[in-house]
Amino acid sequence: xxxxxxxxxxxxxxxxxxxxxxxxxxxxxxxxxxxxxxxxxxxxxxxxxxxxxxxxxxxxxxxxxxxxxxxxxxxxxxxxxxxxxxxxxxxxxxxxxxxxxxxxxxxx
Amino acid sequence: xxxxxxxxxxxxxxxxxxxxxxxxxxxxxxxxxxxxxxxxxxxxxxxxxxxxxxxxxxxxxxxxxxxxxxxxxxxxxxxxxxxxxxxxxxxxxxxxxxxxxxxxxxxxxxxxxxxxxxxxxxxxxxxxxxxxxxxxxxxxxxxxxxxxxxxxxxxxxxxxxxxxxxxxxxxxxxxxxxxxxxxxxxxxxxxxxxxxxxxxxxxxxxxxxxxxxxxxxxxxxxxxxxxxxxxxxxxxxxxxxxxxxxxxxxxxxxxxxxxxxxxxxxxxxxxxxxxxxxxxxxxxxxxxxxxxxxxxxxxxxxxxxxxxxxxxxxxxxxxxxxxxxxxxxxxxxxxxxxxxxxxxxxxxxxxxxxxxxxxxxxxxxxxxxxxxxxxxxxxxxxxxxxxxxxxxxxxxxxxxxxxxxxxxxxxxxxxxxxxxxxxxxxxxxxxxxxxxxxxxxxxxxxxxxxxxxxxxxxxxxxxxxxxxxxxxxxx
Numbered sequence: 001x002x003x004x005x006x007x008x009x010x011x012x013x014x015x016x017x018x019x020x021x022x023x024x025x026x027x028x029x030x031x032x033x034x035x036x037x038x039x040x041x042x043x044x045x046x047x048x049x050x051x052x053x054x055x056x057x058x059x060x061x062x063x064x065x066x067x068x069x070x071x072x073x074x075x076x077x078x079x080x081x082x083x084x085x086x087x088x089x090x091x092x093x094x095x096x097x098x099x100x101x102x103x104x105x106x107x108x
Numbered sequence: 109x110x111x112x113x114x115x116x117x118x119x120x121x122x123x124x125x126x127x128x129x130x131x132x133x134x135x136x137x138x139x140x141x142x143x144x145x146x147x148x149x150x151x152x153x154x155x156x157x158x159x160x161x162x163x164x165x166x167x168x169x170x171x172x173x174x175x176x177x178x179x180x181x182x183x184x185x186x187x188x189x190x191x192x193x194x195x196x197x198x199x200x201x202x203x204x205x206x207x208x209x210x211x212x213x214x215x216x217x218x219x220x221x222x223x224x225x226x227x228x229x230x231x232x233x234x235x236x237x238x239x240x241x242x243x244x245x246x247x248x249x250x251x252x253x254x255x256x257x258x259x260x261x262x263x264x265x266x267x268x269x270x271x272x273x274x275x276x277x278x279x280x281x282x283x284x285x286x287x288x289x290x291x292x293x294x295x296x297x298x299x300x301x302x303x304x305x306x307x308x309x310x311x312x313x314x315x316x317x318x319x320x321x322x323x324x325x326x327x328x329x330x331x332x333x334x335x336x337x338x339x340x341x342x343x344x345x346x347x348x349x350x351x352x353x354x355x356x357x358x359x360x361x362x363x364x365x366x367x368x369x370x371x372x373x374x375x376x377x378x379x380x381x382x383x384x385x386x387x388x389x390x391x392x393x394x395x396x397x398x399x400x401x402x403x404x405x406x407x408x409x410x411x412x413x414x415x416x417x418x419x420x421x422x423x424x425x426x427x428x429x430x431x432x433x434x435x436x437x438x439x440x441x442x443x444x445x446x447x448x449x450x451x452x453x454x455x456x457x458x459x460x461x462x463x464x465x466x467x468x469x470x471x472x473x474x475x476x477x478x479x480x481x482x483x484x485x486x487x488x489x490x491x492x493x494x495x496x497x498x499x500x501x502x503x504x505x506x507x508x509x510x511x512x513x514x515x516x517x518x519x520x521x522x523x524x525x526x527x528x529x530x531x532x533x534x535x536x537x538x539x540x541x542x543x544x545x546x547x548x549x550x551x552x553x554x555x556x557x558x559x560x561x562x563x564x565x566x567x568x569x570x571x572x573x574x575x576x577x578x579x580x581x582x583x
Contacts, residue, residue: 014402016210050203053412060430063145063182066152067166074162074170074278084161085275088212090267 003029129336133364134344135300136292139307140285141317142261142325143186149260149284150177150220157323161277169282171215176410181432183284184227186316187258188416188437190286191228193310193444194253198434200416202227204258204408209401212276213263221287223405226257227414233290234446235306236464237298246461251303252291261285280324286317292331292341296364297357304328304353309445309467321352328356332363334371342367342377347391349383359384363391448473456480456487465495471509472499478516485527493523497537501544513546522551535560 008019008028019025071084080087145155151168168175191198203225206218231253239245263281265274288307294300308326311317319326333344347363350356362384367377382391417423419435443451449463452473458466466473476494480487498519502512522543526536535555542554555561563569 010402014208014404050407051409051412053409056412057430058179058412058414060181060184060432061147061152061178062429063147063180064152065147065154067147067168068153068164070165070167071160071162074165074167077170077172082273082275084163085266085277086162086212088265088274088276090269090272090274092210 003032131334131364131368132337133295134292134333134335134341135294135296135360135364136331136344137288137290137294137300137304138329138331139288139290139304140261140327141190141288141307141311141319143183143284143286144315144317144325145180145182145186145284147180147182148282149180149183149258151282152178153282155283156279157325159279162279164279165281169215169278171217177220177408179411179414180284181429183258184414184416184432185437186284186314187227187256187286188432188434189314189441190288190311190316191231191256192434192438192441193314194228194231194233194256194288196228196231196253196256198228198416199225200418200421200434201225202258202414202416204411204414205405206408207403207405209403211262211265212274213265213278213281215263215278215281219260219262220408220411221259222257224407226255227416228256229254231256233303233307233310235299235302237302238461246464249294249299249302251293251299254289254291256289257287259285259287292333297360300328300330300360301353301357304356305468306445308353313442313445313448330356330360330363332360332367333377334364334367342371343379345377345379345391346381347384348381348394351386355384355386358386358389359391362389366391456491458487458491462491462495465499469499469502469509475509475512475516479520479523482517482520483523483527485523490523493519497540501540514540514543518543518551525551525555529562531555531560531562535562 003025008025011028012018019028075081075084075086078086142155143149147153148155148166148169151166153166153169154164156164166175168177188198202222204220205223207221207223208218210217232250233253234248234250236246236248239247261280261283263276263278265276267274290303294303304326308319308321311319311326317325321327328350330347330350331344332347333342335342345363345367347359350359363382370377378393381394383394384391416432416434418433422433423431445467449460449467452458452463452466453460456476466476472494475498476487476491479494480490483490498512498514501507501514502509519540522536522539525531525539526533531539538558538560539551539554542549542558543551549557563572
């Protein structure tokens with residue numbers, strides 16, 4: 001079953017990944033097929049488990065200030081900074097549409 | 109002629125000369141209240157307004173790899189208190205989820221929230237409105253609370269358009285929020301404003317949030333739509349960027365009018381997000397929203413379910429620091445504003461609308477009660493001095509009750525002089541004006557200085573009258 005161009009673009013937009021070329025898309029399709037095997041299991045009447053931690057106790061921390069004050073360390077990771085602010089582009093930069101991308105056209 | 113909109117008291121907006129059917133505006137609210145706590149929801153960084161950028165940020169808040177969320181007990185208690193105060197059912201088991209989207213002030217690329225099973229559901233909030241701006245006619249309304257959920261706040265973005273960049277401060281990233289979702293039971297800006305004001309008072313009374321809108325501790329988004337009676341709900345828009353309760357009412361009323369005008373002109377309403385421009389007094393589409401968002405909600409894999417207990421289900425052998433008992437919290441809830449108002453009316457014989465004004469100003473109710481304790485004047489008379497004289501002075505000079513140069517005891521002394529008929533009420537107002545200067549004089553001293561005592565001596569009065577008559581004759 002093929003993954004449509006619309007779905008691909010949607011996924012790339014949501015996850016900011018680049019499937020790059022036909023091989024990448026093929027890999028994605030194989031991954032979906034692999035996961036689809038889950039449908040073979042009959043789960044009628046079975047409560048879904050959404051966390052292996054479901055029987056664990058959620059630890060509650062006291063409301064004390066124990067962290068922070070490490071501006072210098074944190075900013076060491078920043079490519080660009082302005083007076084202790086991180087610098088980011090003005091907004092989200094959308095990926096060019098699939099059809100326009102050179103990398104994609106190469107493999108197809 | 110356009111249809112009259114927004115300010116109509118009733119649920120429908122009558123049509124103008126166009127002869128079209130009336131409109132029913134529908135307003136729902138999503139309110140984010142910052143939890144009043146020392147540290148953040150999932151980390152030990154301090155919560156504080158206006159600190160040096162990125163100084164209140166831990167490795168977890170900056171989303172560095174290898175860090176994990178650890179839930180702050182105080183934030184859970186704040187949410188339980190708020191849920192109980194809003195008549196909600198508290199979910200003894202609630203879950204955390206990840207809501208994914210990309211933005212520079214959300215370093216993890218997702219927000220930890222409670223989408224599937226929030227901590228509290230199905231509550232209600234009662235609030236009051238004046239009919240036709242007359243304080244004497246108040247009506248009580250109720251809005252349903254859909255749910256309250258715990259979630260993380262994001263950092264702050266400062267847009268530098270000249271250099272085409274955004275500066276990011278993560279001090280606010282990870283601060284605990286309670287999102288309170290109100291069902292679309294309101295019909296106009298005034299109702300929404302009154303509901304939010306009451307919520308603000310409740311939160312401040314509980315101490316779960318300081319709810320100061322100007323400091324971003326209380327943020328309100330409004331969902332607005334219009335439809336004809338009997339027809340299905342119209343397409344709704346979301347209005348954001350509202351910075352005060354006054355602007356909330358304006359923004360909603362503008363949006364209702366805008367939608368009605370658009371529809372009456374044959375247009376359609378887009379399901380979009382709009383920002384309120386307070387300078388222009390209108391709503392404008394927000395540019396950065398790219399179509400419908402798909403947040404790809406998934407369970408937060410690093411947090412087990414949040415389990416709360418009550419007196420019946422309390423586990424025997426658990427460290428009590430790890431246990432939150434809903435009943436224990438319920439027993440210790442302070443009197444909510446509505447209860448405080450009832451008590452004031454009952455105890456002092458004042459009118460309900462007076463109790464509203466007393467609670468609406470921080471510290472005014474206490475001031476009033478302090479004066480009553482120290483004066484022989486009846487509370488029903490004292491209230492006039494508090495609400496008319498004292499309050500109008502405070503408003504004129506933009507002072508809070510705490511900043512009042514006239515203390516309760518000074519006012520009580522003055523009212524005692526009046527009550528004992530040592531001065532007239534005109535003189536009392538004069539003394540109050542003098543007291544307002546805050547020069548440290550007592551009412552009695554001012555009365556003596558300005559010779560404002562009521563004279564009782566017949567002879568003295570005769571002498572004065574004679575002097576006045578004599579002066580007249582000489583002119």
